[in-house]
Amino acid sequence: MISDIIAKAENGSEVSVDEVFELMSITDASEMEELFSAARRVRDRNFGKKIFTYGFVYFSTYCKNNCSFCYYRCSNNNIGRYRKSVEEIVQLAGSLKDAGINLADLTMGEDPKMYADGYKGLLDIISSVRDEVGISIMASPGALPREMFPKVREAGADWYACYQETYNRPLFESLRLDQSFDDRRNQKVWAREAGLLAEDGMMIGLGEDVRDRAETIVTMGSLGCEQIRAMTFVPQEGTPMQDHTPYDSTEELKAIAVMRILYPDRLIPCSLDVEGIAGLKTRIAAGANVITSIVPPNQNLAGVAQHELDIENGNRSVDHVFEMLDEMGYRHAESSEYVSFLNSRRAGVGGA
Numbered sequence: 625m626i627s628d629i630i631a632k633a634e635n636g637s638e639v640s641v642d643e644v645f646e647l648m649s650i651t652d653a654s655e656m657e658e659l660f661s662a663a664r665r666v667r668d669r670n671f672g673k674k675i676f677t678y679g680f681v682y683f684s685t686y687c688k689n690n691c692s693f694c695y696y697r698c699s700n701n702n703i704g705r706y707r708k709s710v711e712e713i714v715q716l717a718g719s720l721k722d723a724g725i726n727l728a729d730l731t732m733g734e735d736p737k738m739y740a741d742g743y744k745g746l747l748d749i750i751s752s753v754r755d756e757v758g759i760s761i762m763a764s765p766g767a768l769p770r771e772m773f774p775k776v777r778e779a780g781a782d783w784y785a786c787y788q789e790t791y792n793r794p795l796f797e798s799l800r801l802d803q804s805f806d807d808r809r810n811q812k813v814w815a816r817e818a819g820l821l822a823e824d825g826m827m828i829g830l831g832e833d834v835r836d837r838a839e840t841i842v843t844m845g846s847l848g849c850e851q852i853r854a855m856t857f858v859p860q861e862g863t864p865m866q867d868h869t870p871y872d873s874t875e876e877l878k879a880i881a882v883m884r885i886l887y888p889d890r891l892i893p894c895s896l897d898v899e900g901i902a903g904l905k906t907r908i909a910a911g912a913n914v915i916t917s918i919v920p921p922n923q924n925l926a927g928v929a930q931h932e933l934d935i936e937n938g939n940r941s942v943d944h945v946f947e948m949l950d951e952m953g954y955r956h957a958e959s960s961e962y963v964s965f966l967n968s969r970r971a972g973v974g975g976a
């Protein structure tokens with residue numbers, strides 16, 4: 625029974641992969657609502673009515689990799705790419721901080737220029753944002769060698785994010801071409817060893833089945849990542865998967881709710897990168913407690929899953945997001961509340 629599994633999770637008892645599979649298999653509308661309302665209850669019990677907010681600074685869209693689902697894969701030749709300067713990145717992060725956003729997510733493709741000279745470009749950007757802006761920082765620079773993690777932490781990053789997308793190994797290998805499954809999995813472990821908090825993520829609709837989703841949720845949880853996410857795949861023009869039939873958001877919403885009841889104290893994002901602002905309410909109603917991918921308009925910045933959606937019209941801007949939260953009876957967290965949260969979580973990772 626679905627109710628029994630939900631009750632078990634809420635009581636803190638261990639929930640098996642088979643039970644997660646059952647939850648992820650729900651199709652009945654009333655069972656779905658039962659799951660979502662349990663997720664809201666668990667989220668509100670742990671975090672109250674506050675929602676954390678992250679801004680997105682996608683500072684280099686160059687990448688040496690060729691992931692079959694990604695618009696910025698190196699073989700997608702005829703697209704505009706950009707690389708922002710340190711000054712521009714500092715200015716963008718500063719405007720996020722001034723607007724009351726809790727964290728700047730500094731994201732790039734695996735850009736060889738940023739990786740040159742011992743990752744100097746990347747480290748300079750992180751330390752400049754720390755020194756000149758003082759906002760909490762997530763680094764999302766792709767897969768790094770193990771010895772880089774203490775340096776990323778030392779430069780000032782609070783978080784390291786690296787999405788596995790799926791823990792189905794053959795599927796991973798068919799998507800992230802010529803990349804190591806184990807190396808990518810270990811990124812999260814090495815980050816936490818170095819005192820960084822870690823984020824992992826799954827993509828829904830890439831060819832995985834329901835059991836894969838259940839196993840991926842449980843694996844992400846067991847790695848101890850403090851932030852875990854699910855995002856629906858949006859087919860990208862100019863890629864081998866451009867004609868893939870897209871999913872609606874139902875599976876993503878179920879995954880958000882299941883992760884919430886299994887891992888009550890983790891951060892679980894609602895990304896504006898999939899459905900833009902239209903998807904905010906449903907994801908918050910499924911138990912998410914962080915809004916990610918807030919992008920300032922008029923700055924020529926891209927998103928990842930939807931590289932243009934709602935950016936230039938300002939709908940992903942801060943005021944608009946805050947207003948929507950208020951309408952839903954939630955509030956955006958102050959940065960001091962976010963920093964206290966980070967400090968409480970850092971006690972759980974190495975090097976704290």
Ligand code: SF4
Nearest residue numbers: 687689691694697733
């Ligand atoms: S998903 Fe990341 S690593 Fe893969 S091609 Fe896109 S930017 Fe590069």
